[in-house]
Amino acid sequence: xxxxxxxxxxxxxxxxxxxxxxxxxxxxxxxxxxxxxxxxxxxxxxxxxxxxxxxxxxxxxxxxxxxxxxxxxxxxxxxxxxxxxxxxxxxxxxxxxxxxxxxxxxxxxxxxxxxxxxxxxxxxxxxxxxxxxxxxxxxxxxxxxxxxxxxxxxxxxxxxxxxxxxxxxxxxxxxxxxxxxxxxxxxxxxxxxxxxxxxxxxxxxxxxxxxxxxxxxxxxxxxxxxxxxxxxxxxxxxxxxxxxxxxxxxxxxxxxxxxxxxxxxxxxxxxxxxxxxxxxxxxxxxx
Numbered sequence: 103x104x105x106x107x108x109x110x111x112x113x114x115x116x117x118x119x120x121x122x123x124x125x126x127x128x129x130x131x132x133x134x135x136x137x138x139x140x141x142x143x144x145x146x147x148x149x150x151x152x153x154x155x156x157x158x159x160x161x162x163x164x165x166x167x168x169x170x171x172x173x174x175x176x177x178x179x180x181x182x183x184x185x186x187x188x189x190x191x192x193x194x195x196x197x198x199x200x201x202x203x204x205x206x207x208x209x210x211x212x213x214x215x216x217x218x219x220x221x222x223x224x225x226x227x228x229x230x231x232x233x234x235x236x237x238x239x240x241x242x243x244x245x246x247x248x249x250x251x252x253x254x255x256x257x258x259x260x261x262x263x264x265x266x267x268x269x270x271x272x273x274x275x276x277x278x279x280x281x282x283x284x285x286x287x288x289x290x291x292x293x294x295x296x297x298x299x300x301x302x303x304x305x306x307x308x309x310x311x312x313x314x315x316x317x318x319x320x321x322x323x324x325x326x327x328x329x330x331x332x333x334x335x336x337x338x339x340x341x342x343x344x345x346x347x348x349x350x351x352x353x354x355x356x357x358x359x360x361x362x363x364x365x366x367x368x369x370x371x372x373x374x375x376x377x378x379x380x381x382x383x384x385x386x387x388x389x
Contacts, residue, residue, distance in 0.1 A: 106130035107205040108139040108174070109214060111146065114159035115168035117273040118211065118244040118251040125241055126209045127173040136175040138203055141165055142182045148304065149182045157306035159253060159260075164277050178203065191217025195230045209239045246271055263309035265362035275315070275358035276308065278324075278339060282350040285340070294379050296325070296340035297350045299357070307337060308359070310366035312382045314389035315359040317343055322357055323379075323386035327366035344387055361389055 108126040112119045123139060130137035147156045160168065166177045180186065180198065189197070194217050199205045208227065216222040222230075224240050231238045243250045251271045259268035260276075269276060280299025301307060310327035325340045341357055343350075363385050369375040 103204045104206045105136050105138050105204050106207045107203050109208055109210045111142050112165060113253045114256055114272060115165060116251055116256060116271055120172060120273060121244055122209055122211055122241045123172040123174060129207055138176045138178050139169045139174045140178050140180060142180050144182055146182050158304055159256060159306055161279060161302050161305055164279060188218050191222025191226055192230060200234045205236045207237045209241055211241055212243050257306055260306055260308045265308050275360045277356055277358050279356045280339060282353050282355060294342055296342045297355060299339040299341060299355060301339055312363045313359045314361040314363055314386040315357050317355055317357050320346055321387055323383050324357060324359060
């Protein structure tokens, strides 16, 4: 089968990625061919440098959903293994791009690198395209405020608490997916019951704070942090679904964060915490 392929890992599916994906979909439609986006699992950096502890903007399921939402026909997930790590860039093109994907057009970002030691680049891909019979289209970067929009830049923003800036570069809400587990019940005790999420350990959790979000169509207030007023410690993701009173234990929630309301802080007593939570809930309800 002949296809049009977007090559990359696409963690976050941010605005820079979206430009590549939209161009891929448009090219496929013009040529009446299916469009494919590639990604890797695990992320190559997690495999090559596990000591770095890279956290990702998207789980694999989240990434696939975002790519499909941009109109891609299929997402092809390649398992990143030692064999793939050591594979030459030409063999990668021959085995994966040509044989497995049947690419007649490949679209890549300006800084695309591939193969053992990242020895392949856009120029090499074009050379190999002439050899194996496919065209290569390089998509220019997307810039904002003097910065090229890249996954690592967005990760850095989220980690240091610049959530709303990160969201602007992503171009969509920030999803956190997790299974509801039993907590200590403190939220219910103070009149604001929450669902505690167990999140994929490789997922990047935004900097501690309170966020507005949605679970489907339902509005939420989401607390991320160590709950300092109670002296608990450890990072928790607690979701308060507004105007919802059913138990959610063992359910998988997909919560889309849309705005940071405030930083996490410690309160002198529970009454002051309750008053602040009421304010947070009111803001989340208007979002």
